[in-house]
Amino acid sequence: MSVVFPHTFVPWFRAVAPYLHAYRGKTFVVAVTGEMIAAGKLNAFVQDLSILHAMGLKIVLVHGFRPQVNEQLAAKGHVSRFSHGRRITDPVALDAAQEAAGQLRFEIEAAFSQGLPNTPMANATVRVVSGNFLTARPVGIVDGVDFQSSGLVRRVDHGAIRRAIDIGALVLLSPFGFSPTGEAFNLTMEDVATSTAIALQADKLVFMTEVPGIRENPDDPESAIDTELALADARRLLAAWPAPAKPTDPAFYLQYCVKACEHGVERSHILPFAADGSLLLEVFTHDGIGTMVVDEKLESLREATPDDVGGILQLIEPFERDGTLVRRERTEIERDVSAYTVIEHDGIIFGCAALYPYPEARTAEMAALTVSPLAQGQGDGERILKHIEHRAKAMGLESVFVLTTRTMHWFIKRGFAQVDPDWLPEARKRKYNWDRRSQVLVKRLF
Structure with a gap:
């Protein structure tokens, strides 16, 4: 059994009280990369998210599945193809994406169903709701590249999502959308999360990523992480950088943070999933971890x-x-x-x-x-x-x-x-x- 030291625990708990008051009833859209799940970080992350849910936050969780789809394609002897930072979804890739999404949804729901004694999930009750909340359209042909069943978010049923989170459910979104004719489209986690945060006018959009954040000197990989970026400064950085081609490029997640802030989401975050408890550190400490983009109307x-x-x-x-x-x-x-x-x-x-x-x-x-x-x-x-x-x-x-x-x-x-x-x-x-x-x-x- 762990030992509690009142002289450290009590001041710490009191110190986080202002954040508990500030965030109760707020809406967070949290996006996790498939890489985080592949790295075995799902259970610990779900425990942290459940704590936030128990404190009265309204949460929409969006998962990615890049490595899982790649794994499915490799098992089928099929090569993953990308262009413009996006997967080209041919019929085999669409099959692989559907299989990966189904497996991940099962794993995530199972993780939220844990309730072992002496763990953060003891006595937790988190009801996970998912469904066809997203209407999609095809990416189409870009610079001569046919993206086939790759899609973009056309509309988010924010009313249905809002009703679900208002009654205490956690909404889980996979990166899939459907057209009015019933066609399935493979979306990106980043597009889904950003579009959902904008549609809900969420208080925060959080990306749990493989990058530590935006460095103060992007040319120096050892420079400190810039924990807060004004929207105007983030725009300037994006304008100075080449178009991102892969998720590890500095501008990849930043472009979605900027888009969210430009459309009414006051704060968006890029957090490293490699740091244990990074979501809690960001929410409950003053300086946080990773990078926060803020629409401060500078x-x-x-x-x-x-x-x-x-x-x-x-x-x-x-x-x-x-x-x-x-x-x-x-x-x-x-x-x-x-x-x-x-x-x-x-x-x-x-x-x-x-x-x-x-x-x-x-x-x-x-x-x-x-x-x-x-x-x-x-x-x-x-x-x-x-x-x-x-x-x-x-x-x-x-x-x-x-x-x-x-x-x-x-x-x-x-x-x-x-x-x-x-x-x-x-x-x-x-x-x-x-x-x-x-x-x-x-x-x-x-």
Whole structure:
């Protein structure tokens, strides 16, 4: 029997409580590759998904079957053929796809039916519903290539899916669709998942994939994973990359994440199935794992211009008056306005922060982080912080620090750690106000 340590378990459980409240009743479309199932990860993943289901999330699960179809074709002595990153589905391949889908559906339903004592599935009741929710059309002939029975999603019966998940069922979709004349079409898991997420206006679209996410430097396979990409940045990456030909290409899943966010899905994720519990890590930890693409309407999150000086002054003045912020003169803000990041909604600045680099110490100070009381609790502070971190990384800096007298816990929750004021760069230490006794907190960026 495992030992529970209250001094670690209780704080951890309380720390995830905000996520439990935030996600209850939300709709997630989760797509798993056939490679994940072939790697023997299905049971552990189903246990994690069942936990989310028990917490009140509404879940649609879409499975892929690329390696399983390849295996069926090899057994039949038939060669797998692909073009434009898509399978050419001739009659033999269609047979193989139907057999693979039937087998995988059986395995997935069996996994959700487990209930052994002393496992995460004990006392779990997950009812799996599947059916002909997808109407499809043929891909047709592209650049002279006849894709035969390969198809694209024409329509998702989102009303029927919504009714099923609203009564507590988990909907399972295979990558198959049918035409009004009864023809079967082999679809891609990515197309099915994206189309379903858009049709449902899901809160999240999650791809469990063979790639770890999008790297900060795509040309360096050892560079860190970019845990959050604004939609505008994701679009720029796609425009700079060649068209993806296979699932391990960086742009392969990113193109579907972008499409989903462009059509109303606020957040889409690329997660590595190789990391145990990656779905739980993404949902219940602040930084998550893999890459999240966010539709933040970035026209409202930007670097400041001289026209913003008045709005910044109006925003920070009440916090200067009550002592939360150090007072700054208008001339100082005018001089440093390019250091500021602002959030603007309908022409009004609701949040700001400034970044002052100390290149010789490989660090930078984030100052004047402020969010209007009218917008607090909506995540604007975190969005500004993330933008400031990206700016600092782009400068090649290793850390960001803040000086605060009242908001220490907010920063600690977001990865900052307290240090002695002697840690400060020499130039900043000379300006440190020992009477104010501000706490110094640092966040490492690499």
